[in-house]
Amino acid sequence: MQTVTPLWVGSRGTIKDYPGFSAAQDASAIHKAIKGAGTDEKALISIFTGRSNLQRQMIAKEYQTAFGKELKDDLKSDLSGNFERVMVSLLMQPALFDAKQLKKSMKGSGTDEQALIEILASRNNKQMKEIAHTYYKACGKNLSDDISSDSTGDFRKALLILAEGRRDENSKVDVQLAKKDAQVLYNAGEKKWGTDEDAFVQILCLRSVPHLKLTFGEYKNICKKSIEDSIASEMSGHLEDLLLAVVKCVNNTPAFFAERLHKALKGAGTDEFTLTRIMVCRSEIDMLDIRTEYKKLSGYSLYSSIKSDTSGDYEATLLKLCGGED
Missing domain, CATH: 1.10.220.10 (Annexin)
Structure with a gap:
């Protein structure tokens, strides 16, 4: 099983390794929570948002060993809607999560260019190379080939450069x-x-x-x-959106994600796909800084925005990933 590397962990995350962690105890508690007469959602939320991604990978492995079934499959059969989506997302290794999001953004008749832009503009070379490797293993196709067939012109050229992880990473500036x-x-x-x-x-x-x-x-x-x-x-168009995203990530990556979250939460309907993706993928990297930037941008806390725009177990999970009210 692939595991999380420091590549996907930052010092400004809200989710950390759980001290005194026991994969066997957590796997047993999760099995009990989803296999009884009713689902104990609180127990699931407590474990999934109280453990790092690496620890969740270990729980999933232990769960399969102990109970002979994939934890992901049991979650999918027992949960539904946005709560199911965020729980399954938390169970994925980060590179696989990104790979699946990229595949989804290019699947079918229409392309979700904004999701494609968000991921490719904000990941570094090493992350992109791991994502591309995982994409091929999970999807059986090259990420670059799918991007090439799903986009055109200078927009495609820019996406491919980013997807191939070709940015110069020399710290010295001429x-x-x-x-x-x-x-x-x-x-x-x-x-x-x-x-x-x-x-x-x-x-x-x-x-x-x-x-x-x-x-x-x-x-x-x-x-x-x-x-x-x-x-x-x-x-204009998607090239403008991509290059602006690149500039924003160069200048201040947490501010870029705060802006994306603000757009996802404001307006007539909540964009749960974007909300889930960002809360899951940034919770161990820079969520504390995203919270700060969100408050600067909107005037109110990310925590309060999530409370007013989501509900139920999905809301409870996101609030835990948020880590508190700023």
Whole structure:
């Protein structure tokens, strides 16, 4: 069984390893919670949100050994709706969870470009390589091939660069090159009639994060506009959305996810798919920082937003992943 690596764990998560952990005890408690006359949802929530992903992987393995069945299958047969979805999601190894989300975003007649953008813009090279490897094992196809057949033009080119994990990760920054890149971006957009989208794709998707931060500052000195404003005025459609997501993740990844959560929670209906995905995948990485950014953005806490927009066992699970009210 694949296990979580430090690649998927950060110091600003709300979910940590449970001290005094026993996979056998937890597996037995879960079996009791779902195999009795009625389901003990509180017990499930307590265990699933009180253990790290690595510990959940160990529980699932122990459950199969002890009871001869896949824990995921028993959950699916006993639960339903959003609560089932979040519980099963918490049981998945992070790279598999992302791979399944990517597959789902490209499945069928329509593509969920926003989910595709969210994942590819926010993962680093090592994470993307693990996701691509897991995608092939789980889906029997190459991630790059599916992206190629599901997208077109510069949008496809940018997605493929990100999916293949080709970003420079050198921590040293060449100041002169950053200034040159800023000028290239200005010449490719604001300074000319029409836009050279390829120049934006090559720089934003291949340069290192520290390099891009410096480039964005140099760009503002030259253009007197932020790179975000220029992208918004020079481009449109999914390419604009992707490049803006890349810029936001370079500048402040928790703020990017806070914005995504705010969109998922506000309005006439809640986007439970986005809400579940972000709460699950960021709970061990940077949920504390996302909470802070969410409050800056909206004026109220993520905890209170979840309480007002969700209900039942699904709400209780998300509130545990949130970790408290800021």
